Amino acid sequence: MNWENFKNIFSDVETKGDKLIVKTNIAKTIDFIKNNYHFDVLKNITAVDLKEQGVELIYHLFNVEDEEELLVSILVNDVAESVSKIFDSAVADEKEIYDLFGVKFIGNDELKRLYMPETWEGHPLKKDYVENDERLNWNDKA
Amino acid sequence: MTKLKLNLGPQHPSTHGVLRLILELEGEKILSCEPDVGYLHRGMEKMAERLSYVQYLPLVDRIDYLAGFFYSELMCRTVEKALNLEISDKVRAIRVMMLELNRIASHLLWIGAFLMDLGATSPFFYAFREREMILKYFEKVTGQRMMNNYFVFGGVRRDIFDLEDVENILATLEKKVPDYEKLITENPIFLQRTRGKGILLKEVALNSSITGVNLRASGFDLDFRKRDKLYCGFYFEPVVLEGTDAWSRYKARVLEIIESSNIVRQALEYLKKEGELNQSLINPLNIKLPEGEYYSEIEAPRGLASLYIKSTNEKTPYRLKWRTPSFYAVNLLRKILVGEYLNDAIAIAGSLDIILPEVDK
Numbered sequence: 001m002n003w004e005n006f007k008n009i010f011s012d013v014e015t016k017g018d019k020l021i022v023k024t025n026i027a028k029t030i031d032f033i034k035n036n037y038h039f040d041v042l043k044n045i046t047a048v049d050l051k052e053q054g055v056e057l058i059y060h061l062f063n064v065e066d067e068e069e070l071l072v073s074i075l076v077n078d079v080a081e082s083v084s085k086i087f088d089s090a091v092a093d094e095k096e097i098y099d100l101f102g103v104k105f106i107g108n109d110e111l112k113r114l115y116m117p118e119t120w121e122g123h124p125l126k127k128d129y130v131e132n133d134e135r136l137n138w139n140d141k142a
Numbered sequence: 143m144t145k146l147k148l149n150l151g152p153q154h155p156s157t158h159g160v161l162r163l164i165l166e167l168e169g170e171k172i173l174s175c176e177p178d179v180g181y182l183h184r185g186m187e188k189m190a191e192r193l194s195y196v197q198y199l200p201l202v203d204r205i206d207y208l209a210g211f212f213y214s215e216l217m218c219r220t221v222e223k224a225l226n227l228e229i230s231d232k233v234r235a236i237r238v239m240m241l242e243l244n245r246i247a248s249h250l251l252w253i254g255a256f257l258m259d260l261g262a263t264s265p266f267f268y269a270f271r272e273r274e275m276i277l278k279y280f281e282k283v284t285g286q287r288m289m290n291n292y293f294v295f296g297g298v299r300r301d302i303f304d305l306e307d308v309e310n311i312l313a314t315l316e317k318k319v320p321d322y323e324k325l326i327t328e329n330p331i332f333l334q335r336t337r338g339k340g341i342l343l344k345e346v347a348l349n350s351s352i353t354g355v356n357l358r359a360s361g362f363d364l365d366f367r368k369r370d371k372l373y374c375g376f377y378f379e380p381v382v383l384e385g386t387d388a389w390s391r392y393k394a395r396v397l398e399i400i401e402s403s404n405i406v407r408q409a410l411e412y413l414k415k416e417g418e419l420n421q422s423l424i425n426p427l428n429i430k431l432p433e434g435e436y437y438s439e440i441e442a443p444r445g446l447a448s449l450y451i452k453s454t455n456e457k458t459p460y461r462l463k464w465r466t467p468s469f470y471a472v473n474l475l476r477k478i479l480v481g482e483y484l485n486d487a488i489a490i491a492g493s494l495d496i497i498l499p500e501v502d503k
Contacts, residue, residue, distance in 0.1 A: 089351030092473035115180035
């Protein structure tokens with residue numbers, strides 16, 4: 001793959017192992033990769049809570065012609081850019097990440113909780129999540 | 143004309159679990175659709191962070207109870223990759239055979255349930271009759287009809303036996319699948335309900351991350367089994383149809399049953415000749431994955447399933463993430479149902495083969 005052109009435009013991009021690490025402008029970068037390198041499928045977005053460092057979002061991109069994979073990752077704190085206008089599948093992924101990690105995606109109009117009830121407090125997959133569901137302590141009540 | 147909001151599900155019999163669709167209608171035309179999921183959320187990913195790998199293994203079959211072997215295989219494969227465990231060729235053949243039998247069972251259930259959604263009752267019983275043979279065999283070998291928990295890290299729980307049962311299953315399928323085709327495929331009522339309904343163009347499918355049969359029935363040849371090491375040495379041709387509608391998704395699944403039984407036959411021929419079972423088993427109680435990120439994927443009956451594990455050299459994973467194909471199919475309903483009539487909604491949603499435990503995780 002010819003990354004020369006790419007590196008000229010996005011100077012703050014690093015590679016680490018098989019991952020492309022982006023600092024800012026994730027939507028623009030992904031849009032560029034999609035249009036210029038034919039990564040037409042966003043397999044999924046994985047979020048990992050790295051505690052103090054923030055939440056790492058990993059975009060699994062797939063090139064259907066050459067059957068090539070690309071991981072693009074970015075570290076965010078609570079707010080991230082949405083790629084839902086570029087990939088429709090991201091709408092669902094971003095909803096899930098918002099629900100379980102509390103990352104707000106700017107530009108996703110359909111963002112709301114996916115699994116948990118609207119009134120639920122906290123985001124379950126965060127490492128600092130405290131379970132305060134009273135049903136878990138049913139034994140103490142009696 | 144006045145607009146109407148209609149709530150479909152979550153207890154509707156043809157939503158295959160608990161899917162709720164909030165439809166906005168004008169007359170009988172659907173203006174917008176909003177899927178509401180989460181009724182079956184069990185916190186699979188949260189649970190993984192507390193359980194050791196061997197404790198978590200029996201749970202993964204429940205992500206998709208109709209294709210439990212695939213998720214088992216995915217979990218085993220990721221751990222094997224991290225620990226550099228090689229599986230022997232016989233284990234590989236056993237796994238392929240079980241996976242493909244599972245795929246056939248899953249597609250058979252889909253055919254039955256889909257036709258039931260459209261109002262035809264009898265195909266359901268025919269499909270279940272054949273599926274029953276497969277489940278009986280699973281029960282014999284693994285002790286369970288569904289959610290088998292048969293694959294373990296580095297091998298399988300016990301050696302395979304009674305291969306003539308599998309031969310029986312294949313012979314029956316060979317006889318019965320043409321019967322389904324005669325009964326269903328060219329049936330005029332079925333054609334009217336499915337031909338030209340739920341058009342899914344391949345550009346839309348790729349953009350919505352739709353994989354598996356749904357994508358291949360839209361004319362795009364992408365089968366992750368082709369790049370899968372497990373299937374190395376097995377010959378098969380992915381079923382690709384150009385139709386893009388609900389009917390071709392049905393047809394593609396029928397053809398895939400035949401294709402899968404060919405793979406089963408190849409595995410069977412190999413297993414008949416093979417001798418003792420060679421496994422590279424490890425003590426499952428002390429499994430700690432080396433620090434790092436592990437990713438693996440498999441072509442499940444509903445599309446691409448994948449597993450991501452981030453390990454920090456602890457007994458439990460730091461983060462574990464499943465990608466399930468139906469998750470994206472539900473997301474697609476927002477688009478694919480718009481402009482269709484209400485009475486086609488069930489046929490279209492059914493044709494995508496959505497299974498809800500997989501969506502809700």
